[in-house]
Every structure is written in structure tokens, then in C-alpha cells.
Amino acid sequence: METSLNSTKSLIIKAAxxxxxxxxFKGATVREICAAADQSVGAINYHFRDKQGLxxxxxxxxxxxxxxxxxPEPQNSSTMQPExxxxxxxxxxxxxxGMxxxxxxxxQRAIFMLREILNPSADFTRLFLSFQAWQKDYLLRIISDLTGCRPESPEVARSAISIIGQCFHFVFGRRLFGLLGMEASQAKEISKCAEHIVKFSLGGVKAVTGAKK
Amino acid sequence: METSLNSTKSLIIKAAxxxxxxxxFKGATVREICAAADQSVGAINYHFRDKQGLxxxxxxxxxxxxxxxxxPEPQNSSTMQPExxxxxxxxxxxxxxGMxxxxxxxxQRAIFMLREILNPSADFTRLFLSFQAWQKDYLLRIISDLTGCRPESPEVARSAISIIGQCFHFVFGRRLFGLLGMEASQAKEISKCAEHIVKFSLGGVKAVTGAKK
DNA sequence: AATAAATTAAAACAAACGTTCAAAACTATT
DNA sequence: AATAGTTTTGAACGTTTGTTTTAATTTATT
Structure with a gap:
């Protein structure tokens, strides 16, 4: 069984x-997908059983x-400064x-992902959780260390939303920015964006908690 | 023509x-909608011409x-402090x-809206813009006044994304927070959230621009 | 109360859809 | 080269869909 990048399966997956x-899911038709992949309609049944399998x-x-x-979470995490x-x-x-x-x-992969976030399938939820879950407590701990507040306090929870919200928007916000008349072009330079979000958030968490540091 | 809240049109719109x-759009069927509204399928043709009209x-x-x-933008805007x-x-x-x-x-209205943001229809884009457009320059000006940076500078643009990103996430982020294992319940208390976002952002913009103020 | 207009109801239709299947084409093995 | 297994093809099938249509019912007007 060939599994190269130009195999029938790969071509169909890419087009799909x-x-x-x-x-x-409903809006896409198997005929449309197969036409885009330059394959026959029967190929979906043969390789993926049906549309759902695809x-x-x-x-x-x-x-x-x-x-x-x-x-993964870095090994030397406990010795790293919260910043x-x-x-x-x-x-x-x-x-x-951003990838x-x-x-x-x-x-298109990002839009596919946003669709899944809007209406998550069981597979997506499970897999997404498995490699994303550690970040929640990790982030709460960072904010706690930065401010001295308990990780369970509402100030820390709200700050976490502020930080994740920024990250999410710098990556996925293009559609909304388009509607708002803003440009998101600079979102491509990851290091510059990361630097901004970190500085902005460090100032933010200290402002909302009145941290002395 | 009756336009009460229990008119056939209203019932169908609500169910739809x-x-x-x-x-x-594609996933919903007119039969399903009419059954939910307890109306016959012909009603859609009569009141809305077709599914697209609905x-x-x-x-x-x-x-x-x-x-x-x-x-609208407040009248005394020019005399108000940027904060x-x-x-x-x-x-x-x-x-x-939040409404x-x-x-x-x-x-469900929020999810409908997120779908439109993901794949905007012409109507939606036009109407959304008409009552949302003023906010862009308004926000850039606020940040500029807060920091002394020019409204066109990249620091101001990035800060605007940070602020809008927070607002957006405090309202719409429930789906994502669910996936991340976070709770968004406190997003209901608008005044508390607003206070947080403002304080966080004031700290943030000053941190990224090194504003003396 | 009688008539005209507007609305509702449900059956019928044509188009589009996912799926199936038997034949054809291709690959690998002997 | 012959054969067995794998993959591809595209027409055919049954279902579901949006829409239309015609009759029944309700509402408004005289």
C-alpha cells in the first residue's frame, strides 16, 4: 500500500x-471533493468507507x-522564572x-480547526484535550507566581482568559479583524507577537493584582 | 399582517x-425547522420565498x-479621559x-454569529461594518492618547489586537475554554469583566510602550 | 351572512446527494 | 507470460432535499 504524498488517499484528504x-461537512459534496482531487467518486468508499470516514x-x-x-512542558520548569x-x-x-x-x-486548515472548535466532534475533543490540557494549570501557576495571588483566585482566572484570548486572537483573529477593518498581517512574525503578548500581559497581571514586584 | 411574537414568521425565525x-445553512433542513416551529413546510415558501430568504x-x-x-460614539468623547x-x-x-x-x-444566537464571522454573508458583512466601524479609529486614538505613540505605530496596532482579543474572548470564548478545561462562568458579570479588561489593558499598553504616565 | 383575500396544510415533483456495484485497469507474484 | 490480488472507474440506485402546487382553512371586508 502506497502512502506517498501523491497517493490517492493523500490527494483526497488534501482536497477534502x-x-x-x-x-x-454537509455543505461539501463527495463529487466536489473527488473532482478537486481528480479521483472518481468510488474512491471514497474504497479508501474511507464513506463520507464520515473521510x-x-x-x-x-x-x-x-x-x-x-x-x-511538552519543559523539564526545568520549576527552576524557570515565571516570566x-x-x-x-x-x-x-x-x-x-500559527503553523x-x-x-x-x-x-484553510485554520478555518477547519475553527469549525471543529465551534462544533467539536468526539475525536477532535479527545485529541485536542490530550495535548492541550497541561497548559491550563501551567498558566494559572505562572500568574500566581507573578502576582502572589492564589491560582484559584478570580483575578488569576480572569488574567488567564486575557492571556489566552490575546494568543488566540493573534492567530485566529483574521476573520474578525477583516470585519473590523484591522490588519492582522503582523501576526506572521511570531517572535515579535510573542514578545508583545508577554510584555503586555506582564503589565496587565500586575495592574489587576497590584503586585508589588 | 400580524407581526406579533407568536406569528408564524416569528416562530419560524426563532426555530431556524x-x-x-x-x-x-446546509445542515439544517426546512422540514426540521418547520417541525420545530410547529408549522407546515409550505410556510417557508409563503413567508420567505425559499430557504435562502429565511x-x-x-x-x-x-x-x-x-x-x-x-x-454610538459618545458626544463628549473629546473631553473624556482616555481611561x-x-x-x-x-x-x-x-x-x-454578551446579550x-x-x-x-x-x-445559540452567539453561535450563529460566530458562524457568520467564519463565513460571512454579504448582508452580514455590510450590516456588521456599519455599526462597528467607528470603533477601530476610536480605539487606536485611545491607545495613542494613553501612551503618546502615534496611532499608526505597530505598538498601538498590536495593543489594539490585545484589547479586542480580550473582549472577544470574554464573550465568545466559551467553546474554547470548555476545550481547554477552563470556566467562563464569570463572563456573565459584565461590569466586573469590563473593569478587569480595562485595568489589565492599561497596565499592558504602558508596559509595551514604556509610557511614563 | 356572504364574499374575497390571505394564510395554512400536505401531497407531489424534480434535482442533488451519498452510496453501491460490477466491470475495467493496474500491480505484484509465480 | 499468466494469474491472483489490488485499485480505479463511472453508471445506477434509493433516499433526502428544496421547492412547487393545489386544496382547505382562516381572516378580513362589505
Missing amino acids: LGIFAQKG YEAVTQALLEELMLNTS ARLHFLVTSFLKRF LFDGGDNG | LGIFAQKG YEAVTQALLEELMLNTS ARLHFLVTSFLKRF LFDGGDNG
Whole structure:
């Protein structure tokens, strides 16, 4: 069984990703997908059993690609300054999801992902959780260390939303920025964005908690 | 022509909003919508011409509801301190969109809106812009006044993304927070959230620009 | 109360859809 | 070169979909 990049399976998955992203599961038709992949309609039944199986294969492929860019929590985390841990967290977030805009597909993988966040399938939820869950407590701990507040306090929880919200928006906010008339072009330079988010957030958390530091 | 809240048109629009939100335009079927509204399938043709017309009526109704909660730029804006202007902007954003979670529909209007942001229809884009456009320059000016930086500078642009990103996430981020294992329950208390975002952002903009103030 | 207009109801239709299947084409093995 | 297994093809099928249509019912007007 060939599994090269130009195999029938790969061609169909690639085409399906783009069309699912644009039109959703119901909106995309198997004929349309096969035409885009230059394959016959029977190929979906043969390689993926049915349309649903194809969709799951697309989800799987995207999440596996995302896995490759995933860094685990660093080993020397306990010895790192909270500022450095925050920088690491923000950078890994921007890298992991910012990658979805590379590859010349005009961000179709990102749109597919946003669709899944809006209506998560079981597969997506499980896999997404498995490599994302550690970040919650990690971030709460960082803010706690920065401010001296307890990790369970509402100020820390709200600050976490502020920080994740910034990260999310620097990556996925293009659609909204377009509607608001803003430009998100600079979101491409990951290190510059990360630096901004870290500095902004350090100032933010100290402002909301009145941290002496 | 009756236009009461229990008219056939209203019943169908209400039911359609929920089903469009859950399943998208293609995923929703007219039979399903009419069954939910307890009306016959012919009603859609009679009142909205076709499914597309119904969708546009739903969009229109949602945007009109949104319009009612829209405050224009305040008259005494030029005399207000930038901090007060920021507070006004954040509060009006949270009020306007936070409303989408009220009404006991479990946020279906919000999900409908997120779908439109993901794949904007022409109607939506035009109407959304018409009552949202002023906020861009207004926000850039606030940050400029707070920091002394030029409104066109990249620091100001990035700070604007940070602020809008926070607002957006405090309102719409529930889906993502669920995936991340966070709670967004406190997002309901608008004034508390607004206060947080303003304080956090004031600290943030000063940190990234090194404002003396 | 009678008539006209507007609305509702449900059956019928045509188009589009996902799926199936038998034949053809291709690959690998002997 | 012959054969067995794998993959590809595209027409055919049954279902679901949006829409239309015609009759029944309700509402408004005289």
C-alpha cells in the first residue's frame, strides 16, 4: 500500500480539507471533493468507507500534523522564572497554531480547526484535550507566581482568559479583524507577537493584582 | 399582517436560528425547522420565498436586535479621559455581544454569529461594518492618547489586537475554554469583566510602550 | 351572512446527494 | 507470460432535499 504524498488517499484528504473548511461537512459534496482531487467518486468508499470516514481521516491528519509541532512542558520548569515560563507558553501557542496558516493553503486548515472548535466532534475533543490540557494549570501557576495571588483566585482566572484570548486572537483573529477593518498581517512574525503578548500581559497581571514586584 | 411574537414568521425565525446555529445553512433542513416551529413546510415558501430568504431574515433579525444594544460614539468623547473612553468602549462591546447569551437559548444566537464571522454573508458583512466601524479609529486614538505613540505605530496596532482579543474572548470564548478545561462562568458579570479588561489593558499598553504616565 | 383575500396544510415533483456495484485497469507474484 | 490480488472507474440506485402546487382553512371586508 502506497502512502506517498501523491497517493490517492493523500490527494483526497488534501482536497477534502479545503472543501470541508469552506463549506462544512454537509455543505461539501463527495463529487466536489473527488473532482478537486481528480479521483472518481468510488474512491471514497474504497479508501474511507464513506463520507464520515473521510471526515475523520481529515481530522486525524490535521491533529497529527499539529502534534508534530507540540512541545511538552519543559523539564526545568520549576527552576524557570515565571516570566520565562510565560514566554515559553505564549511562543509554543503561537507556533503550534500559527503553523496552520503556512503551506500556501490560505489558512484553510485554520478555518477547519475553527469549525471543529465551534462544533467539536468526539475525536477532535479527545485529541485536542490530550495535548492541550497541561497548559491550563501551567498558566494559572505562572500568574500566581507573578502576582502572589492564589491560582484559584478570580483575578488569576480572569488574567488567564486575557492571556489566552490575546494568543488566540493573534492567530485566529483574521476573520474578525477583516470585519473590523484591522490588519492582522503582523501576526506572521511570531517572535515579535510573542514578545508583545508577554510584555503586555506582564503589565496587565500586575495592574489587576497590584503586585508589588 | 400580524407581526406579533407568536406569528408564524416569528416562530419560524426563532426555530431556524437555533437549527442554523447548530447545523449551519446546509445542515439544517426546512422540514426540521418547520417541525420545530410547529408549522407546515409550505410556510417557508409563503413567508420567505425559499430557504435562502429565511436565512437572510434570521440574519436580519439578529442584527436588528444587536442594533438596539448599540451605543454610538459618545458626544463628549473629546473631553473624556482616555481611561474613561476605554472603559466605555469595553463595556459597550461586552454589553452588545454578551446579550447574545441571554434569553435562555443557551447562546445559540452567539453561535450563529460566530458562524457568520467564519463565513460571512454579504448582508452580514455590510450590516456588521456599519455599526462597528467607528470603533477601530476610536480605539487606536485611545491607545495613542494613553501612551503618546502615534496611532499608526505597530505598538498601538498590536495593543489594539490585545484589547479586542480580550473582549472577544470574554464573550465568545466559551467553546474554547470548555476545550481547554477552563470556566467562563464569570463572563456573565459584565461590569466586573469590563473593569478587569480595562485595568489589565492599561497596565499592558504602558508596559509595551514604556509610557511614563 | 356572504364574499374575497390571505394564510395554512400536505401531497407531489424534480434535482442533488451519498452510496453501491460490477466491470475495467493496474500491480505484484509465480 | 499468466494469474491472483489490488485499485480505479463511472453508471445506477434509493433516499433526502428544496421547492412547487393545489386544496382547505382562516381572516378580513362589505
